[in-house]
Amino acid sequence: MTATNRRIQRALVSVYDKTGIEGLADAFIKAGTEVVSTGSTAERLSELGVNVTEVQTVTGFPESLGGRVKTLDPHIHAGILADMTNPTQAEELKSLGIKSFDMVIVNLYPFADTVRSGADEADIIEKIDIGGPSMIRGAAKNSASVAVITDPEDYALAAQRVADGSGFSLQERRWLASKAFATTAAYDATIFEWTGSHWTEPQSISASDKVGSESTTQNTETKQSQQQDRNIAMFPPHLTHTWDYSHGLRYGENPHQQASLYVDALDQTGFAHAQQLGGKPMSYNNYVDADAAWRAVWDFAPQIAVAVCKHNNPCGLAIGKDVVQAHLKAHACDPMSAYGGVIAANSTVTLEMAQNVRPIFTEVIVAPDYEPEALELLKAHKKNLRILKVAQSPHTDVQFRQIDGGILVQSIDKIDAPGDNPDQWKLVSGETAEADTLSDLVFAWRAIRCVKSNAVLLAHNQATVGIGMGQVNRVDSCHLAVERANTLANGENRACGSVAASDAFFPFADGAEALIDAGVKAIVQPGGSIRDQEVIDVAQKHGITMYLTGTRHFFH
Template sequence: MTNPDHASQLEKFGIKPFDLVVVNLYPFADTVRSGADEAATIEKIDIGGPSMVRGAAKNSATVAIITDPNDYALVASRIENGEGFSLDERRWLAGKAFAHTAAYDATINEWTAKHWPKPASIEQPVSEGETEVNEAKFPATFTRTWDRAHVLRYGENPHQQASLYLDPLNQNGFAHAEQLGGKPMSYNNYVDADAAWRAVWDFAPQIAVAVVKHNNPCGLAIGATVAEAHKKAHACDPMSAYGGVIAANSKVTMEMAESVRPIFTEVIVAPDYDADALELLQTKKKNLRILKVSEPPKTKTQFRQIDGGLLVQSTDLIDAPGDDPNAWKLVSGEPADAETVRDLVFAWRAIRCVKSNAILIAHDQATVGIGMGQVNRVDSANLSVERANTLADGANRTKGAVAASDAFFPFADGAEILINAGVKAIVQPGGSIRDEEVFEAARKAGVTMYVTGTRHFFH
């Protein structure tokens, strides 16, 4: 006991000091995950437990505080051997305890922010130059917490360390995927597979397959069957698909598994697998990471850390007014027929998941050429055409195809590359000060062009 006054008070009342305090808090996160109602959830907000934990942690000079069941074996060993904890060890345990109570309160705050939003009756002034904010999505203070689930072999590169953390209130989502075979997931595997998983659900309820590498699609397609969708997606860029990630939004069949078998693939992710398909993938491709995720993506908010801060935005979903083809404006050519509209809608949905600047060429609800990640739209257009027309069989896949651009054409030159390559229709956001020049280039060529009024940048 380091404080003489405290020691005398304990002696006065005949209270012996504690050497060890072990506390388990009420299972608030487990209660939320169980789907309990509000009353049952509130009942599991611990009051006394956190106070005991904080009190013991504050007195780490003489007290060891245990909040992690993983430390019970350590405590038992020390007791059996008649040993205590050193000051450094007690301080370390105190740090864990403070982290535990902080995470506990943050989890409660996350729940209350979702279920008890600011009522309309409370008015708060908006500073000049600022936009009114949705407090439920963008609270004044972010206190979300994640629990470390896996220490990964390394990060994006071998010299970087990495771990996977899980949201304690959410048992669904790609991070909770069940692994049915293959080597442990790497950092890059998670990044690419998550991108592929999100991409295919942009097309639900239609059956779709995506092939992704370095967080960019090598191919995307819709098919009557999952096997057909995979073959069409792979055909977009077979060379780049080598070592990629495959995602399907439908159960993987034996036919699809057979087509995947000869292709070197890092990860395959799907909501389910036919028994024979799973057996083939597990036995014939033992290094293939096989993931099963029962739920489509539900993330509504995205985070990106910058030096000294955090950027938060609502997730870019295919739900903006301009994503509805009925709202598109025809600015050139004849109205597209039903088949062309179908391909334009596919291309517009697919462009959402391509890194900007992005140009995508599609035919028969499949990508045939993707120009991604270029710093100008001309290079993206050239790349999309080049990739569409450099297959070994020499086929011209741009003639009669459609194209999509994730943002407006600042000049007519990008659109002219697509027009000269033979595309018959283009969909793009519009909004350039030179829109009329772009529209006129399409009109002269007799190419149908629609503007959406919605942009889908992806950085």
């Protein structure tokens, strides 16, 4: 013990989740601790043999408004907030006839659980805890005198310190207070996440004059203009969000890096909540690659698609009449790089597909479901294969990326811009594409979204045949796409007769020339370069069909 340890002689206990409360009850009985408690918590402690004083006995006021008001009373909060190391406050509390608390044990109404359950708005609102956070914050503020327990994992420690009479030192109380503030911060952030998406700004406010009088300063006008130009729901004044710790990972991208998975408090359907049906535990890189592959295949829904990804890039992507055909076509793009890759399908994995996957060394396979025979085969013959089942397609709308000292926020890049509609494409060279060629161009354009920039992709028969990705100039990406198309297929010249997509404009004509020289018959690209006409002239010279989309799909 230290000079700052304070024995737990009087405790306030109010918990919604009563798991583990038995150990605390035994300690209270052993130490003769005076216990004040609320409603159902008082009932449970009494059942366990604790001599409990109900809150309403202390306040002299009954629980009211359907339980909304229980502990919001000076007789409770003065007892929590009085700094008993301060003689003046200790004397004042005594003069008021109020007794201090040495420990406050509180856990909160399950707001996130209620939202996830699909409850209606009225039930969700009732699970916004008011008294609980107030008691926690008061006790945490007054850590000079009070030990606050919010984490059930700390119940055993609290019970030990009550039973042996040692209490907690000041340093320990400060640590518990910090955990308590984290609890209330995460709780409020979760509430804001829900209210921010459900209680949006009404038109009656957004249509009003927010600038004010003519005397408003220029700075205020500028600030107001910026606020009006932005999507407040997506870019609020304060970015508050919370993720809950799920589990630790063996390491991060490299063995010397530490890593863990956190999950959205209100979302149990996203990829982070994938059900693992077999194989080794997921790694950091597994999650990154599998998430990229999962997003890629859903760009083609409702068509059946399969992606094979490696290092957050596709090494094969295809659509087919069934999942078996789609997988075979995707794998054929780059069988060498598929080794140790990730396979994603937006359709149920069949036994036949599983048989085709069996001889391929694969780190992860992810799909919405598996035929029982397919799952049995994969689990029996590929012990290390991580088999993931994700019931829902990707639905995240906002993307975060940390930089030193800040965070970047943007809407997720999807195939939903005006230029993603082939009806909006502008034909600038050659003949209008025939149906099969146009179909391949549309496929290539959708596929380019998931390729790291600079990206150039060759496609034929609704499948990738060559991908150039991640190069620092576009002409290198063009040469790489052609090279991979022609060197990974047993000498077959797959570039000839294929179509090409570029995720951004050609800054010079050399990239387009490289594709045309390789036999590409049609190209789709955003346009927008100051040298667009030079690129178009090259296409026209060779009679190549070229479309401009006006939309870009960079992926950094």
